[in-house]
Amino acid sequence: MTDSPEYKTIADFERAPDEYKMAVRKIVRSHAINELYGAQVFDEPAIELAPTPYAKWLTCRVAMEEYGHHVRFRELGLQIGLTDDEMSTKNKKPLSIFNYPLTKWEEFVTIKLLGDLAEILQVEDLLHCSFHPLRNLARSTMPEERFHADFGIQFGKELIGTAEGKAALQQAVDVYFPYLPAFFGAANSANNEMYRRLKIKIRKNEEMLEDYMGRARKAADTLGLSLPAAKQSAA
Numbered sequence: 001m002t003d004s005p006e007y008k009t010i011a012d013f014e015r016a017p018d019e020y021k022m023a024v025r026k027i028v029r030s031h032a033i034n035e036l037y038g039a040q041v042f043d044e045p046a047i048e049l050a051p052t053p054y055a056k057w058l059t060c061r062v063a064m065e066e067y068g069h070h071v072r073f074r075e076l077g078l079q080i081g082l083t084d085d086e087m088s089t090k091n092k093k094p095l096s097i098f099n100y101p102l103t104k105w106e107e108f109v110t111i112k113l114l115g116d117l118a119e120i121l122q123v124e125d126l127l128h129c130s131f132h133p134l135r136n137l138a139r140s141t142m143p144e145e146r147f148h149a150d151f152g153i154q155f156g157k158e159l160i161g162t163a164e165g166k167a168a169l170q171q172a173v174d175v176y177f178p179y180l181p182a183f184f185g186a187a188n189s190a191n192n193e194m195y196r197r198l199k200i201k202i203r204k205n206e207e208m209l210e211d212y213m214g215r216a217r218k219a220a221d222t223l224g225l226s227l228p229a230a231k232q233s234a235a
């Protein structure tokens with residue numbers, strides 16, 4: 001189980017087999033792009049939608065951190081042979097959730113509550129990655145991702161204080177949640193099998209999805225919300 005090699009530095013990475021390099025690049029590229037999409041489509045526009053100066057202040061912090069995640073994944077990407085073009089949102093089809101730009105504050109609270117929870121699971125899966133620079137990056141972004149999910153809980157609690165607020169939050173959950181399970185990829189994915197064989201990632205897509213659904217249900221229960229069914233065709 002533990003006999004596959006570890007790559008502690010960029011110099012070690014350069015000596016890795018081509019398949020390993022390709023697999024790490026795929027993951028770093030996907031994080032660099034998704035962090036940037038998220039910051040552009042959700043976090044930055046949410047500053048304007050935030051209802052109070054306090055909410056704007058914390059939303060600015062979240063936006064800063066999400067852009068920061070992109071910056072750090074991009075830096076690592078450049079070190080391992082990716083180009084800026086490959087990490088640009090212009091050259092990669094987004095996950096479907098990024099096609100629904102925010103119009104309401106409740107939608108942003110939903111994204112942080114349930115979307116960043118999905119991100120936490122993805123980052124957790126890299127905490128023991130055999131490529132140490134990626135493992136270290138995951139470890140350093142984790143506290144911020146936890147803060148984002150907690151931001152969703154805290155502002156969610158504020159919203160459910162009124163019947164209208166709770167209804168608006170439930171409506172946003174109904175719109176956004178169905179797109180989130182697609183974040184975990186397909187069952188029996190060949191890429192996922194490769195990541196696990198190379199000890200880059202630990203869990204199967206389907207295990208992560210099951211765990212996510214349990215944790216999302218718990219977060220929704222905390223706020224007295226219900227979760228709609230996932231979209232079958234979302235990608």
Ligand SMILES: [Fe+2]
Binds near residue numbers: 035065066119145
């Ligand atoms: Fe992030």
Ligand SMILES: [Fe+2]
Binds near residue numbers: 119
């Ligand atoms: Fe986040």
